[in-house]
Amino acid sequence: MSKTAAIIGGGVIGGGWLARFLLNGWDVRLHDPDPEAERKVGAVLAGARRALPMLYDRALPPEGRLTLCGSVAEAVAGADWVQESVPERLDLKHRVLAEITAHAPRNAVIGSSTSGFTPSQLQEGLSRPGAVLVAHPFNPVYLLPLVELVPSAATRPEVLDTAKATLTGLGMFPLHVRAEIDAHIADRLLEAVWREALWLVKDGIATTGEIDEAIRMGFGLRWAQMGLFETYRIAGGEAGMKHFMAQFGPALKWPWTKLMDVPEFTDDLVELIAGQSDAQSGHMGIRELERLRDDNLVAMLRALRQRDAAAGALLNAHEAAMAQPLADTVPLITVRRTVPVDWTDYNGHMNEGRYGQVFSDAADAVMAHVGADAAYIAGGNSYFTVETSVKYLFETHAGEAIEVATRVTTGAGKKLGMSHEMRRAADGALLATCTQFLLHVSLETRKSCPPQPEVLARVEALAAAHREA
Template sequence: MTEIKNAACVGGGVIGGAWVARFALAGIDVKIFDPHPEAERIIGEVMANAERAYAMLTMAPLPPKGKLTFCKSIEETVKDADWIQESVPERLELKRGVITQIDAAARPDALIGSSTSGLLPSDLQAEMKHPERMFVAHPYNPVYLLPLVELVGGKKTSKATIERAMQGVEQIGMKGVVIAKEIEAFVGDRLLEALWREALWLIQDDICDTETLDNVMRYSFGMRWAQMGLFETYRIAGGEAGMRHFLAQFGPCLKWPWTKFTDVVDLDDALVEKIGAQSDAQAAGRSIRELERIRDENLVGIMHALKSGNGGEGWGAGKLLADFEAKLWANAKKPEADLGDVKPLHILDTKVSAAWVDYNGHMTEHRYLQVFGDTSDGLLRLIGVDLEYVRDGHSYYTVETHIRNLGEAKLGDALYSTCQLLSSDEKRLHLFSTIYNAETKEAVATAEQMMLHVDSKAGKSVAAPAKVLDKLKAITEAHAGLPTPEGVGRFVGQKR
């Protein structure tokens, strides 16, 4: 397994800048070359968007952000890099020249990816000394949120390169798909182009306006495609007889008049103006920034929804996110280090997500209990009660909770939680958790909880096994030296 430690981005802009963000937010140092006088500002803006989006997307703690260095030459930018990503404008001569320069200055084993959305990798690698490590890595806007990367090799690209590239994009939370043969525009842009061409005809011929067309997509098949794509959706449409039945049934209509819009529309001034005006009307005065914010929050929401899909196992982009988070958790600072310490365990670092707030931007009541639940889950993992343990049929269930709301958490606030064990026995676990604002260090809420070890199939409480109780006892004993926190044993409405 190849690990990317240093990345280089040649060409900033919206795509290059988002690659910078993907690398840096995964903890990788990035060197950047872009002669544009405003490159630092532009990349800074993309980075800010990406950080905001990641803060909502990923509940797991991110590693310390990678260092960004702006360089004066391609040579300086790429010489130490493990992965070099080229994102200069879409002109064959320009791209080929830049890639040839990168090739000359980079380590022979460094990977070189191109962000091209349509040029053939064979054409791009034509003049390289080490063409076998060059490939297309084509992402989709917004690159900091959409996980797809089309990986396309040219005639001279080695199989090992594509395998290493798959590992690389996985490391930064993206989804690599390998395109078997190089063609112009690869797979995604082919499909986009086909639909786009048809859409332009529909507007040109006044069959509908842009808002109606968008509504047709987002109230119907857009939601199908967000989760299953085309073929799996049609597989279902074929019923138990499946895909072959579907093809037999719907194949003939390929030859119906439905397919007449295959010519290319003439995108003259009149059509551009028509589409522009309809699009203005549709936006109803919303700025691009505002639309971006709405889009990004929707994308986060969709991915979160897919993360709970497939009976909690996760599905599609949601499964990818869950896997990425599992890795982040595995790499995060372990609270195990504090196990013997006479202080509450630091369990969780998180942020107030857009999905967690009301219209005022305040964290909703039940989200506090969600953080407390994640905190007790974190404690349970420390004593060996993890997903596998739960699947084997035992778990701890919460039977009683007392919450005090002491302050307010707002959208984007960084929070952390601690947990103190008050007592434990064979079946019971009595704990006290606190959520703090990471900046002010003030307690936002506390929860006192009683949990019971259960046989979840039989639905009754049973003693926990020795391997769990030993760990539990060690923490309980360490915490016996701590003062009882304020609020323990309190009932609702009790005078202070």
């Protein structure tokens, strides 16, 4: 049964929420009085459609249905989740949330994307404050998993539980903020870095470009996979965090930063920052910058996936939750996925080694389908590839959805033969073909041996069905 999300406000954040829900199979209703809302959301959605599927090694669920609504009441009617993403003005949020709570179903979660307001502030004057909590995401919402969930004492416990489960199902990481505080957790940390960066530019110590290089060439890489405290624990060496604290604790009293002071926000300071920022990256349009950001995030997150670390572990868990057994069709559709950006080479198309990866994944899908799955392998048996022949017929590019159709051509005794066709999902163009020959082996002796009877029966049945079709 499909779920429905209502998005109230279709700016950068609202559009990102819309894309996250829609691409995970939810129906989405959008209300935004801006006459440009459809165009703006369309631009965000186009980026998400390209980037989000590249994170995974299987296809996302079928995309939901998007409906533009003329009123808040129309958008929230029947919604399971309502996300308010209007501008950061408390009076505006009060008006919008009052209208949402008046028309949304009683069991709907009502989240606010606010960066700074507390849930108690948002709930003032509402008829149903218990349905409301802060659900603060990070841009781009369709790629970055963090959502700060902040309930108040008035928020119903079941609303928080439903919110956690829903966001996890979207591949996101709901961080339960245990107490109400202005700007929550992450933005307070970002604000501290931002203030110090403004001083460094104002005082002529560094340019905007130099500050960005200091982050992305150094601690930004560490933070991406270890955060702050794990990074400093390592800095303490074998003695750990206590040694680090003892060594660097006195520095907290030194005048290294100006965090308790704020530079005067003058026109001159704005012009200085804006001018340096234009010189740094003004040669690229906003869509180019977003695409560069998304491609870099996809590559970094996929690297973390390989290590099953940090946000990569979250992606692996989400992909495992999306897994479905193969339909017993002829041919078998063994792979549905999008080509990720880190699979392309200097020619701009998928590297030939990645074709081998796709066909290897197809063979793994057949093995799991006949019962030679992870448990079977753990029991000491498997199939090993003996011979592979690949024909490369057409270029394949990052962001393209592909499918592999597989036929079992040989299934007798120790032998398993397959033929694969890889096609572009958009137009059915044949991109590559592959024939594979595998032998069943004992992982204990590393020599060929007959499969277990139940696996052999499945292989023989598949080979017969594919031969007759």
